[in-house]
Amino acid sequence: MPPVFRFAPSPNGYLHLGHAYSALLNFDLAQACGGRFLLRIEDIDPTRCRPEFEQAIYEDLAWLGLAWEEPVRRQSAHLDEYRAALARLTARGLVYPSFESRAEIARLVARREAEGRWPRDPDGAPLYPGTAKQLEAGERAGRIARGLPHALRLDMAAAIAEAGALTWVEQGEGPAGETGVIGARPDLWGDVILGRKETPTSYHLSVVVDDALQGVTEVVRGQDLFQATSVHRLLQTLLGLPEPRYRHHRLIRDDRGDKLSKSSRAVGLRALRAQGASPSDIRRLVGLL
Template identity: 55%
Template sequence: MTDFITRFAPSPTGQLHLGHAFSTLTAFETAQKADGRFLLRIEDIDTIRCQPEFEQGIYDDLEWLGLAWETPVRRQSEHFDEYRAGLERLMAMGVVYRCFKTRKEILEDIGRAPHHPGEGPEGIIYPGPAEPLSADEEAEKIATGEPYAWRLSMTAAQARLGDLSRLTFQEIGEGPNGETGVCRIQPELIGDAILARKDIGTSYHLAVTLDDAKQDISHVIRGQDLFFATTMHRILQALLDLPVPVYQHHRLLTGDEGERFTKRDRSETLAAMRAAGANAADIRRQLGFDW
């Protein structure tokens, strides 16, 4: 059995565009050259924005591009019990807490803090509450039905693991600032990230980390925009005693004016190109894949 397994893991919240095509072709071709396995995963934990027609569109677009993948396809919406089990392990360790603060309240707290760490590559860095809620205060908020998020406490994680910045991962691609080789994580750029919500039992960070371990992913191939998310994934791997894949963050494909492709730009979707008569082989060559 091969020891090289990678994946392409889109969310069905819109149609795929050229950036997605570049990412999945990169992963597929790398697996082919390594005589490895290529998996497709549907990351549909957002049960409101994810739609069946977008999921079908993913299959149609990738098949048109000439890709093949193993079945059955793992769909995250079918595995909330596994994510809950992972979250409960973290609860038992005492490294997560309920956060009832809204985004507005967090921004107000930040405005009052004289030495706040500011904004990182993943957005506003939330360093956690100045004072934790008492058990009675938390119970009262739960009883009144207030929404909350489960956050990973960086302070508690560090108390359990030691100096988090000593955790490393192998990067065979290149981060946005040229990072490559053995890379140290940068927890100071992340803060207390959300791992689940009251109404959604997991987040991207928790689900993707557990999925990669469950599927024996040996190489995570994805865009440079997710390079700094590796810090959170590496901490979760250490806490949950999960294997650490090799990472390959590839360059981001951009338009003529240097802008990133988005699902909102419908003119650049693969479906629109296909409907306009585009040829898949031409698209592959345009993206640098000559096969």
Template identity: 60%
Template sequence: MTLLTFRFAPSPNGDLHLGHAYSALLNQQLANGNQARLLLRIEDIDTTRCTPEFEAAILRDLEWLGVRWKEPVRRQSEHFGEYQAALERLIAEELVYPAFMSRGDIRAFISDRERRGRDWPRDPDGAPLYPAVDKALSRKERNARIAEGIPFAWRLDVAAAMARVGTGLSWMEFENLSLSTARHVPAQPQDWGDIVLARRDIPTSYHLSVVLDDALQGVTHVVRGMDLFHATAVQRLLQQLLGLPQPAYFHHRLILGPDGRKLSKSLKDTGLAALRAAGATPSGIRHMVGL
């Protein structure tokens, strides 16, 4: 019998806020209610913004909340070799290509098209799709640019990937907290265009590392915020391409700020440490997030 496994996977690039508290506590509640294990993963592939100080703060906040997890903690920065091996496999299968356009190049290309009256397609988050001009380059031209030291990222050729896996890609999404009712959601990764699978300075990306981590850690249930609902389509595609097991998903409601937007570390929303210093208690935090 498969041991059910949940995970909480924060990035140590800022203080945890109420939204993180809700997700961590909900994962623990579901794990306890299903005789499952809860794992903690530190998603620190961005070695510039992620720091040991923020990681230590995350551990303090979770321990204060009463969240308990199975050791060891997995840190993505310690597993770049595993992500690189998966990337090399996709390169060998010609499912990715080197993309040389910088952010400035992309903005200029799209602005030029929009000035000519073309409505440029956007992904589910509202960002413009990558122009994929590099995909038309010959192998000789690609190799010449790489040899010249021109920076590039590896992007998934989503058309080639979809041709490889065929139609009918979907994921199982639970519809309630009891995990008793589920539906199959059609996955449309093409809506994201040719996403980055390895950045210029890091041999992986969020999508690539997270699907490998979930598989290697035996995660059976991914419980995370609704803001990642549409991104699941990309991850299902990668799972299919790499022959990885498919977890079941539950995308929970978001904790919103007074202005109605989702809480964000980047916008310096009040962190758990500040709430604790102001007198908040773990039970008070649970009440604040509706648990």
């Protein structure tokens, strides 16, 4: 079977040079080894994802000279598949609901940090500080029956106890140059959210389900997702999903050394194209020529 690569952007803004580098690298690697190249639209966030951004993704990638297999998988059309995976974990006692709002969690974190340093995950976000895991089953059921908003969290300690020690083989390198066999540390992430009342999935859950269902064998993505691989390996093991090969690539940074992002208003490919840039110019700018 040929290797299967994928590029999986979210349509919550226009693609920038960082996206171009990842997409081109995946496409080039697939071409070089006679593999397949898939495009996936990660649109599980209805508040930020917009049709015009999705259309722009297709236009920008086609302009760069990329071709992908059809049909494109759109996550919003597959919520039942994520719901089923979440149900499997819930049935084994590995998922619990938490009912605090974001503001309440922020207050809990502030209270704990006033008492001493509170741990944060590899992305810098504070670990979940609440006590929802200790709620009685009847109390949980009653709150859910009343329609209270809630997040569905992975009981990280129970999940790790069931899965055991995990590793992955890194064919690229992590932010500190890590390569080879990497010991997974999902515990650093605390009780991560796997879904919410209104959306039965999260990035972590949907990405492992999608990769398995699409037969992805090569996950080539930015170093900013290197640490998240620990959570993905844990979920793959718990759900009995195959382990792809991982290659984390360098990030494209701005003049200040910061990672390009939509939130920082990085210049989009559409704007560069409007300024007269060619696909070859883009390859040169990201170091692929």
